[in-house]
Amino acid sequence: MNLTLHVWRQKSADLGGEMVRYDAKDISPDMSFLEMLDVVNEGLDQKGEEPIAFDHDCREGICGMCSLTINGIPHGPDRGTTVCQLHMRRFKDGDSIHIEPWRAKAFPVIKDLIVDRTAFDNIIRAGGYISASTGGVPDANAILIPKKNADDAMDAAACIGCGACVAACPNASAMLFVAAKVSHLALLPQGAVEAGTRVKKMISKMDEEGFGACTNHFECEAACPKEISVKFIGKMNREFLKASVKK
Amino acid sequence: MSVTLDAKIPSGPLADKWDKHKFDMKLVNPSNKRKYKVIIVGSGLAGGAAAATLAELGYAVECFCYQDSPRRAHSIAAQGGINASKNYQNDGDSVFRLFYDTVKGGDFRSREANVYRLSQVSENIIDQCVAQGVPFAREYSGYLGNRSFGGAQVSRTFYARGQTGQQLLLGAYQALSRQIELGRVRMHTRAEMLDVIIVNGHAKGIVVRNLVSGKTSTHMADAVVLGTGGYANVFYLSTNAKGCNVTAAFRAYKRGAAFANPCYTQIHPTCIPASGHYQSKLTLMSESLRNDGRVWVPKSKNDNRPALHIEEHERDYFLERKYPSFGNLAPRDISSRSAKEACDDGRGVGKTGLGVYLDFADAIKRLGEDTIRERYGNLFHMYEKITGENPYKMPMRIFPAPHYTMGGLWVDYNLMSNVPGLYVIGEANFSDHGANRLGASALMQGLADGYFVLPYTIADYLARIKPGEAGDSPPEAKAAEKEADKQTKRLLAVKGKTTVDEFHRRLGKIMWDYCGMARNAAGLKRALGEIPELRERFWEDVNVLGSDKELNQALERAGRVADFLEFAEVMCHDALERNESCGGHFREEYQTEDGEALRDDQNFTHVSAWEYQGVGAKPLLHKEPLVYENVKLATRSYK
Ligand SMILES: Cc1cc2nc3c(=O)[nH]c(=O)nc-3n(C[C@H](O)[C@H](O)[C@H](O)COP(=O)(O)OP(=O)(O)OC[C@H]3O[C@@H](n4cnc5c(N)ncnc54)[C@H](O)[C@@H]3O)c2cc1C
Ligand code: FES
Numbered sequence: 088m089n090l091t092l093h094v095w096r097q098k099s100a101d102l103g104g105e106m107v108r109y110d111a112k113d114i115s116p117d118m119s120f121l122e123m124l125d126v127v128n129e130g131l132d133q134k135g136e137e138p139i140a141f142d143h144d145c146r147e148g149i150c151g152m153c154s155l156t157i158n159g160i161p162h163g164p165d166r167g168t169t170v171c172q173l174h175m176r177r178f179k180d181g182d183s184i185h186i187e188p189w190r191a192k193a194f195p196v197i198k199d200l201i202v203d204r205t206a207f208d209n210i211i212r213a214g215g216y217i218s219a220s221t222g223g224v225p226d227a228n229a230i231l232i233p234k235k236n237a238d239d240a241m242d243a244a245a246c247i248g249c250g251a252c253v254a255a256c257p258n259a260s261a262m263l264f265v266a267a268k269v270s271h272l273a274l275l276p277q278g279a280v281e282a283g284t285r286v287k288k289m290i291s292k293m294d295e296e297g298f299g300a301c302t303n304h305f306e307c308e309a310a311c312p313k314e315i316s317v318k319f320i321g322k323m324n325r326e327f328l329k330a331s332v333k334k
Numbered sequence: 335m336s337v338t339l340d341a342k343i344p345s346g347p348l349a350d351k352w353d354k355h356k357f358d359m360k361l362v363n364p365s366n367k368r369k370y371k372v373i374i375v376g377s378g379l380a381g382g383a384a385a386a387t388l389a390e391l392g393y394a395v396e397c398f399c400y401q402d403s404p405r406r407a408h409s410i411a412a413q414g415g416i417n418a419s420k421n422y423q424n425d426g427d428s429v430f431r432l433f434y435d436t437v438k439g440g441d442f443r444s445r446e447a448n449v450y451r452l453s454q455v456s457e458n459i460i461d462q463c464v465a466q467g468v469p470f471a472r473e474y475s476g477y478l479g480n481r482s483f484g485g486a487q488v489s490r491t492f493y494a495r496g497q498t499g500q501q502l503l504l505g506a507y508q509a510l511s512r513q514i515e516l517g518r519v520r521m522h523t524r525a526e527m528l529d530v531i532i533v534n535g536h537a538k539g540i541v542v543r544n545l546v547s548g549k550t551s552t553h554m555a556d557a558v559v560l561g562t563g564g565y566a567n568v569f570y571l572s573t574n575a576k577g578c579n580v581t582a583a584f585r586a587y588k589r590g591a592a593f594a595n596p597c598y599t600q601i602h603p604t605c606i607p608a609s610g611h612y613q614s615k616l617t618l619m620s621e622s623l624r625n626d627g628r629v630w631v632p633k634s635k636n637d638n639r640p641a642l643h644i645e646e647h648e649r650d651y652f653l654e655r656k657y658p659s660f661g662n663l664a665p666r667d668i669s670s671r672s673a674k675e676a677c678d679d680g681r682g683v684g685k686t687g688l689g690v691y692l693d694f695a696d697a698i699k700r701l702g703e704d705t706i707r708e709r710y711g712n713l714f715h716m717y718e719k720i721t722g723e724n725p726y727k728m729p730m731r732i733f734p735a736p737h738y739t740m741g742g743l744w745v746d747y748n749l750m751s752n753v754p755g756l757y758v759i760g761e762a763n764f765s766d767h768g769a770n771r772l773g774a775s776a777l778m779q780g781l782a783d784g785y786f787v788l789p790y791t792i793a794d795y796l797a798r799i800k801p802g803e804a805g806d807s808p809p810e811a812k813a814a815e816k817e818a819d820k821q822t823k824r825l826l827a828v829k830g831k832t833t834v835d836e837f838h839r840r841l842g843k844i845m846w847d848y849c850g851m852a853r854n855a856a857g858l859k860r861a862l863g864e865i866p867e868l869r870e871r872f873w874e875d876v877n878v879l880g881s882d883k884e885l886n887q888a889l890e891r892a893g894r895v896a897d898f899l900e901f902a903e904v905m906c907h908d909a910l911e912r913n914e915s916c917g918g919h920f921r922e923e924y925q926t927e928d929g930e931a932l933r934d935d936q937n938f939t940h941v942s943a944w945e946y947q948g949v950g951a952k953p954l955l956h957k958e959p960l961v962y963e964n965v966k967l968a969t970r971s972y973k
Contacts, residue, residue, distance in 0.1 A: 099884060117609040117722070125835070126612055132833045132888070137879050140887055142402065144575040146615045148716075149500055150406040168719065176722055197546055198885045205523075208403050212515040216508035217467045221387040221785045222458075224465035228422060231476030241469040241495055244504065248405055271467065278467050 088114050088180035092127065094139055095187045097196050100203075104196065106185070116176035120163065121146060121153065123175055124186075140199040148172040148312065151247030154254075155200055156187040161251035161310040169249065169312040189250050191259035193297040204250050206296040207264060214288035215268045217278050236274050243271040245313040255310035258299030263307040265289050266323035267315050273326050283330035290327060337592050337945045339958045342746040343447045348964050349429075352451045355747070356790055360797035367392035369801040371555040372792065373540055375527045375582055377404030379499070379777060380760025381561030382506035383784025389513035391789060393796075396553060397510070398522045398542060400577055400890075405507040408563055408575040409780060412499025413620045415483055415491035416777040418456040423480050427488040429453045434965055435486060436775060439665070440740070440768020441917035441933065442967045443595070443941075445960060447747060448765045455786040456778050460492055462785055466505040470494050484621060484773025485663045485972075491774045496620060496712055502777055506784070526890065527582045528818040530558060530589050530756060531804075531811045537586075537756035538804035539811055541818045545890060548883045550818050552811040556801055557755045557792055560586060561784065564739035564761040566599065568898045568905065569850070570842025572736035573605060573618040579894040580901045583743050583762050587904075591751040592943035592956060594744035594764035596901070597909035600771055600918045601851050602737035603669035606720050607689040616735035617720060619713050621773055624662045626697035626706065627730070629653050629673070631690050635680035641691055641729050652676055660972040667770050667918050667931075668972060670734035674851045675929070677733075684731045693729035734851060738776060740767045740918060741908070744943040744958075748791035749783060752943075755799075757792060759783035764941070769917025822882045825892045830875030834892045837872045841899060844868070849906050854922040858910040862903060866950055869899040904944055904953055911955060914938045935967050 090111040097104025111127050118126070121143055128138035144152040148169040155170045157163035163173045178184065186200065194202040232240075244267070252263040269286050272278030278285075301320065308317045344355040362370065370393050374385045377399040385397040399407060419432040433453040437444055460478075464470065470492050471479040483491035494501040513519040524545040531539035531552060539554035565580035566572035587593045604623055605616045630649045637644065652672055654661045664672070673690045676682060683689045698706050703726060707714070714725045721731070742764040749757050749765070760780040767775065804810075848861035872895070880886040915924040915931035916938070924932040939960045944953040 115610055115612065118612055119614070119720075122612045122614050125614055129833050129835065132877055132879065133831070135879065138888060140885060144401060144406060144577050145408065145411050146576060147411060147617050149497070150401070150408070150410050150575060152401060152406050165719075172716075172719055174719065174722070201885065204402055208405075208511065208521075208523075211405075211508060212511040216512045217465065218512060219462070219465035219509075220390040221383075221462060221509075221789070224461050227420070227460045227464040227470075228477055230464060232472055233476050234472045234474050237469050237472040240467075241497075241501075244469050244494075244501060245497060247500075248403065271469065275467050275469070277465055 090114055090178065091183045093183065093185045096199055100195055100197055114175055118175045119171060120173040120175065121171050140201050142201050143171055146171040149247060151249035154189050154202060154249055156189060156254055158185050161254040162312050167312060167314045189254035191253045193259065194250060194253065207248050207250060209296055210265060210289055210292045211268065213292035214285040217272060218281060230276060232275060240271050240274040243267045243315065243319050246315055247313055249312065251310045251312060252307035253298065255306040257304055258302060260301045261293050261298040262301040262320050263311065263315060263317065265293050266319040269323045269326055270319040282326055286323060286326045287330050337752050337956050339744065339752060339943055339956050340746060341445065341958060342748060348446060348450050351447050352454060359790060359794035362793045362797045364392060368394055370394065370796045371396065372557050372559060373553060373555040374559045374561060375540065376561030376563065378407035378409040378561060378563055378760060379503055379506060379780030380784045382503065382510050383781050384559060384561060384759060384788050385519055386506060386509035386513050387785050387789045389518035395519040396555065397519055398525045398527055400524065400526045400545065402523055404510055404521060405504060407503060408578055409503045410500045412777055413496045414622065415493035415498045415774045416502065417490050417774040418460045418492060418778065419453050419490060420457055420460060422478060423489045425488045427490050432456065432490065436772060437965055438970060439770055439772040441770050441970055442768065443916055443960065444766055444768030446962060446964055452766050452779055452782050455782045458786055459778060459781045463502060463505050466509060468494060468501045468505045485660060485665055499777060502781065529585045529814045531814045532589050532753065533804040533808050533810050536754045541814045546885050548886065550815055552807065552815050554804055554806055554811065556796055556799060557757065559757040559759060559788065560762050561760045562762045565901065566736040566739050568902055569736040569845050570838045571608060571613060571616050573602060573616050576615060581894050581897045584897045584901050586743060586756060588946050591753045591756060592744040592945055593904055594941050594943045595741035595908065596905040597912060597919050598740035598769045598917060599736060600666060600738040600740060601670040601734045603666055603673060603734050604732050605735035606717065607684055607686065607731050607733040618737065619717060623692060623710060623713060627662065627692040627694050628696060629662050629690055629692055631676045631681040631683060657972050664972050671851050671920060673734055689731035689733045691729035692732045694725060738771055740764065740769060740771055749788055750795065755795060757788060759788055769919055825878050825889060826882060828873060828876050830877050832875045833877055834888055834895050837876060838895045840868055841902060845902055849909050852920045852922050853909050855910060858906050861906045865899065865902050872899055900949055907952060908942055908944065911942060912938060
């Protein structure tokens, strides 16, 4: 099939960008979206035009590196699917496709479709861990964890840190990302000790990094390729309240 | 520098070696630790665990990765699980059994002492990960769950849904993040290591290119650790991430580090077949599928009827036929090779003829669709997303794909290469898996190296040297940086017509055809003729646009492909030299009458470690004899 692409091109962080039109010809429905871009890039290469820069690595939906907004939807139209796992059979001949980077103040564009997500790392650094240094820990089976808690913790821990939640949110809030980590760790007995300080530090870092507030649009859940539930935002708010009351 | 291989295996009984060695090694005085700086390249399970642990101990750590965050190292993609000899299931597991299974699985081509230590510390890994909050699967009792994996006869695999690697890596990443916040680790992301700096024969620093600004810089330290992963992308198509490369390991090799057993590569049997020329990577589907799926091809050649039209008696369930006791659960190397034989025989399925069926119809009849959905729902979903076919209704198509590389930089018992001060951990070294790796053992090895081995052994080296000996910018650093810049400029100067990916694809095809699942002397010689030709063409005709002063993804790839184009030759030399079949290395000339691998213990019970002699020159072979004092060499039989 043949498609028309409109792609955000931006030479570097300090220069402005614009949408540029490209034709994508002879695209097979079996290609992944990124393979389609590879083919377009090889064509540009051969014409002596600089290829479109975009982030990707594992191409199997787990590293969280790929980050394209397609026709306004982070990771494109398939629910629970990263853009590297999206396939061209989802589109039809003659379609126009708009491809843009994540748009958020806290994720500045580096080049073309590549953004800087260091802000996420900074939030984890502020407290998204259990302080267990290597060695000197008890036997793994000395800590019993109800299956339900372990499963819920895993649901939250499935976050791949891609940032689609931020890109989807009208306020560019990072609530779902932070809530997922806070909940994962707070649901486990090992993580409960630091739960109060953790949630306070992570939330204050989130604000400092320039993410917006949550006003319950829940676009984040819809865009999340791992379908992380907004119920964790409720859980985080309760943790935060508990911690604030305790002081 | 001339290569001497001294494995430095401690004396004494196998079970006591590590404890004794830990006591014999020197310690660094706690108040001095912060004066020692250690560079760690890689933030995967091996590098991430090492960086966090060394920082906790008080050393000054600098950590580098090429992704935008340490959390994205390719360890994240591991699905199946991680082994440990906990014997929580009381089913007869023990440190010795895991040790024995690993040595046997490696086809008796690994070091006993290393593997035993790995098996010992495997127990600590699970404790550590649970303490960090890794959400391993649990029973209703609240105890940890286990499963049996990759044909093991005990249940020793711990797992976190189908995302074990992700959860283990996030554990290490979080521990690392805590140290970064404490100021004990300086993290450099989007940073690619291009060279090792050697001063007076010791590794003292690295050259790095900042992938955003394009600037190269030098970083000096008291020791350098490489945890840079495997080289399966030499085949172009593999289950590895697109950025996985041999560059870090290969540049160290060019500076004198020996490369061990490069021909030992693992081809995983259950991957989704390629669908066309544009294919950019291959997706692995968990091996657990073989617990319920039956592998078959049509009995007659070129039978291109749809699967459902092929009657039961017209099907060849070749694994069940050839390996009645293991059947569809035969080990990876054997299953992969059998699939290739069926396809070579003209009985492959799918558009390309490069595929075999993995059929769940019987299992669905026996257990019901719901049970199958419960067990493999996410995998079936992924398969359908990629292929557009519904595996509940028709058999899956699978084909083997390069997956893991057992070979790597040579290291001694302390995980130090033959270059003093240069350590290699995780998939990047060669140490523990011999000629074939068992499922769920790579995660174990990466974390063992990073959390529990390197932090001890590196102290023994550091305690013997003065901190900061090499200074901030010795002439060797400037020289190495200049060389790296020269190579970059050279890549940009070619201004040819062929894309980097096209060269990579061509190299991949040579390697797959001649140095893939089955090899023979004639083919390997042919490859040794074609690779240098391709390399020459690359340097005349590669097209890399843009500049070196900016983020330039084609330039990044070009540098990696340039290294693969040299490294591929080393692999073929190794495969040609090893006149036997063992594990992942199958030489067609060396097989039994019924097509099984034929080892030659008399002549090949050694590690082959190659020393660089210049681009295109045959590297020099050094041998480290493997001594078996605790296990008897046996034929690996899965009949
Ligand atoms: C799809 C898949 C599934 C798997 N499933 C399992 C499983 O179930 N169980 C199991 O035990 N094993 C499994 N494995 C194998 C296992 O995941 C890997 O062997 C292991 O995780 C490697 O860890 P590592 O730390 O050595 O390297 P990696 O995790 O690959 O990390 C390499 C690091 O080095 C950095 N790096 C590389 N080159 C450079 C450079 N030039 N400059 C700077 N930085 C660099 C990268 O940025 C990265 O941080 C699987 C592998 C794959 C591909
Ligand atoms: S490239 Fe890894 S999640 Fe898409």
